Amino acid sequence: MFSTSIGKKLGMALTGLVLYSFLIGHLAGNLQLFFDDGGTAFNTYAEFMISNPLLVPTEFVLLGALVLHVWFAASLTRLSRQAKPQGYAVRQAVGGRSLASRTMIWSGSTILIFLVIHIRTFKFGQTGEGGLFALVADTFHQPGWAAGYVVVMTVLGFHLWHAMHSAFQTLGWHARAGWRRASILMSILIAGGFAAIPIYFFLAQ
Amino acid sequence: MSDVDITLKVWRQDGPDQKGRFETYQTQATPDMSFLEMLDVVNDSLEEGQKLPISFDSDCREGICGMCSLVINGVAHGPGEGTTTCQLYMRSFADGDTITIEPFRARSFPVIRDLVVDRSAFDDIVQAGGYNSVNTGSAPDANSVLVSKDRAEEAMDAAACIGCGACVATCKNASAMLFVSAKLKHLNVLPQGQPERRERSRAMLKAMDDAGFGHCTNEYECEAVCPKEISVGTIAFLNREVYRSSLVTSSLAPTVTGE
Numbered sequence: 001m002f003s004t005s006i007g008k009k010l011g012m013a014l015t016g017l018v019l020y021s022f023l024i025g026h027l028a029g030n031l032q033l034f035f036d037d038g039g040t041a042f043n044t045y046a047e048f049m050i051s052n053p054l055l056v057p058t059e060f061v062l063l064g065a066l067v068l069h070v071w072f073a074a075s076l077t078r079l080s081r082q083a084k085p086q087g088y089a090v091r092q093a094v095g096g097r098s099l100a101s102r103t104m105i106w107s108g109s110t111i112l113i114f115l116v117i118h119i120r121t122f123k124f125g126q127t128g129e130g131g132l133f134a135l136v137a138d139t140f141h142q143p144g145w146a147a148g149y150v151v152v153m154t155v156l157g158f159h160l161w162h163a164m165h166s167a168f169q170t171l172g173w174h175a176r177a178g179w180r181r182a183s184i185l186m187s188i189l190i191a192g193g194f195a196a197i198p199i200y201f202f203l204a205q
Numbered sequence: 206m207s208d209v210d211i212t213l214k215v216w217r218q219d220g221p222d223q224k225g226r227f228e229t230y231q232t233q234a235t236p237d238m239s240f241l242e243m244l245d246v247v248n249d250s251l252e253e254g255q256k257l258p259i260s261f262d263s264d265c266r267e268g269i270c271g272m273c274s275l276v277i278n279g280v281a282h283g284p285g286e287g288t289t290t291c292q293l294y295m296r297s298f299a300d301g302d303t304i305t306i307e308p309f310r311a312r313s314f315p316v317i318r319d320l321v322v323d324r325s326a327f328d329d330i331v332q333a334g335g336y337n338s339v340n341t342g343s344a345p346d347a348n349s350v351l352v353s354k355d356r357a358e359e360a361m362d363a364a365a366c367i368g369c370g371a372c373v374a375t376c377k378n379a380s381a382m383l384f385v386s387a388k389l390k391h392l393n394v395l396p397q398g399q400p401e402r403r404e405r406s407r408a409m410l411k412a413m414d415d416a417g418f419g420h421c422t423n424e425y426e427c428e429a430v431c432p433k434e435i436s437v438g439t440i441a442f443l444n445r446e447v448y449r450s451s452l453v454t455s456s457l458a459p460t461v462t463g464e
Contacts, residue, residue, distance in 0.1 A: 004410055005380075005420040006447045076420050080378035083312050083419030087377075089214075089227065090305040092279035094375065095429035101422065102377065166423040172445035174438035175423075 005079065008072045013167040015069040020163060022062055027193045034200065039133025046132040070112060077105050096180065100161035107159040114152045140201035149198040157191025208233050209295060212303040213247065215259055218316050225316065227305075236296035240283060241266060241273060243295055260319035266291040268432060271367030274374070275320055276307040281371035281430040289369060289432040309374035313381075313417045324370045326416040327384060331368075333412030334405035335388040337397055350396050364391035365433040372427035378419030383427040385413045386443035387435050393446055406443075406450035 001007040029049070032042040049055060100107070127135050140146045164183035165175035175183075211232050218225030232250075234243045241263050248258035264272035273290040277283030283293045298304065306320060314322040352360075366387035373381050389409050392398035398405070421440055428437045 001451045004447075005414050005418075006410060006444060009420055009444075010448065080419045080422075083379035083417055084310065084377060085312050086310050088276055088279055088307050088310060090276075090279040090307070094280060094426050096423070096425035097377075098424075101424045104422070162423075169423045169437070169441055170421075170444060172441050172448060174436075174441040176438075 005076070008076050009170045011068055011072040012076065013170040015065040015072070016163060016167050018065040019062070019069060020160070020167075023190055027190060030197060031193070033133065033136060033197055039130060039137070042133045043131035070108070073105060073108060098162065100158045104159060104162060107155045110152065110155045111159060136197070137201050140198040141205045143202065146198040146202040150195045153191050153195035156194065157187045160187035160190055163187065207300075208235050209298055209300045209302070211243070211298060214303060214305045215320070216307045217259070217319050219318065221315055221317060234295040236294065238295045239266070239291055240277070240293040240295065241291050260321045262321050263291060268292045269367060271369040274309050274322065274369060274371070276309060276374055278305055281309065281374040282369070282432055287432055287434045292432075309370055311373045311379035311418070313379065314370060314373060324368070326418070327368050327370060327381070329416055330381065330385055330409055330412045331388055334401070334408035335392070337392060337401065339400045352395060356394055360391045360394050363387040363394075363435065363439055366435055367433060369432060371430045371432060373418060375426045375430045376419065377424070377426075378422055380421045380427070381413050381416070381418035382421040382440045382443060383431060383435055383437065385409055386439040389446060390439050390442050402446075403450040403453055406446040410447050
């Protein structure tokens, strides 16, 4: 099944939705950074997550989904390039083709590189007295880090722009215009929510 | 409306393995000329000058045979919704316009000459499963096999596909999903198509992949250029049928149902 073109698309959709759900959960947890309590709530939450026995299995599921998502994307992009070796001299976008939809592989690659840096900084970063909250605050007090995160979150929003309704269509659920709009709204909410964190800490120092 | 002066940039290619190039022609057209008639006039003048005419496909010239093609100014079948190139008229263009004409591009649609491409890969897909081979006996009594109005409409919408290949031409992945889904759906939603439903889904998917068509990235350009306005909902149907065919085993597959 997963060796066919539709099977690979199914793989993209399923792993994509797993990663999408993670993003929602991740954002929900991160919103505690905005609590005006010197980071108590967020640090308690971070401690709870680190000491949770379900953390490692969940991380493996996410890593698996990520690896498969990247693998299927690479395989399908290769297929696509082979199927259309020559483009047109004049090209006019029609239908639902957008800048976001045609740059999925590039926005995805950017997020992949970002992930390595992000995990190194926050998962394996040195936390001191103030816990993870202080690490987040210190990181985003630096203009370079704050700006970099905002840029990458914009790219993430771009990636999600063509994500949800596309996944549903692949799963066999005809995603009509309303779903496409919902998908775009979700991408703005998620990317905006994440981008608000560096902006907030940079301005709050 | 008065006549329009048009500059054409046309893809010329002497053979399948030859290198192609754009050539420029000046022509005059009346607004009521069809696009293909305009090309006929250009070809007449080329022949008068002892030059080889531009090769392009056409047959019925009334939008039902699926033979005409062309990517006109970057849009398969040119401007206008739900029309083939033969239904495109020169009144859609303004005086002084430059029109770029290219062949349908896809690895599975190799150029034969100029604007003519070989679309027999579509025939291979239909031969793989776009038919009914079960003996249904003599004509049944009227209304003995019930098909609901909605179901009949769905089947007819899919069956409107004329196999022109505009979906593949416009798709950045050269995906044939809209064509394949239409050719599959008009059989798979009807009672007569049930006995071979699973095998049909599997065989047509395999033929599509084997022919070298790409995958669908859900950008819906195919729907926008389809002269028969086949919905991308048909592609979602194809996806469902493929998943279903891998879950349902042959012996469990429903035979004729009156659904």
